[in-house]
Structures are given as C-alpha cells and as structure tokens.
Amino acid sequence: MTIQVRVRLTFPEPLVREPVLSRALRMFPVEINIRRADVGEDQGWILCEIDGEPSVVEGTIGWFRETGVQVDLLGDVLEG
8 A cells, every 4th residue: 555645845954955855765665746846045845745655655754854854744645
C-alpha cells in the first residue's frame, strides 16, 4: 500500500541553496511531485505531494524537519 501526502515545505535562508530535495530522493524511496514553488534569496517554499509506503513517507517528513525544513501537512492523506 502506498499513500500520498500533500505538504508545504518552507526552507529558511541557510537551506535555500542546499539540494535538500535531491538528498531526500537519494535517501528515501519516495516520489516527490512539485505542484508550486517560490524560491528567493533568503527563503523559499514548495507545495508538493510525497508518494510512497506510509512508514517511508513519515520518515521522509521527519528527515525534512530534522534538516530544518518547516513541514506543513495540507489536506488528507490519500491511500493508493
């Protein structure tokens, strides 16, 4: 079973130029679908969907938070 979680990832200034999404995709077997984004010099945000096994999606979200990315869950979790 897989799930899809819609999130808003907000990146503080120190992480704006870091390849955070790339690192997450190398570390976790998830798919990240970017729906909208706005990245500036001092902060940025991405609205995206994270698809994968429930425990892996939770691990990915936890890793984003540990890295310093603010994660806001948007809407319901969709099971696939």
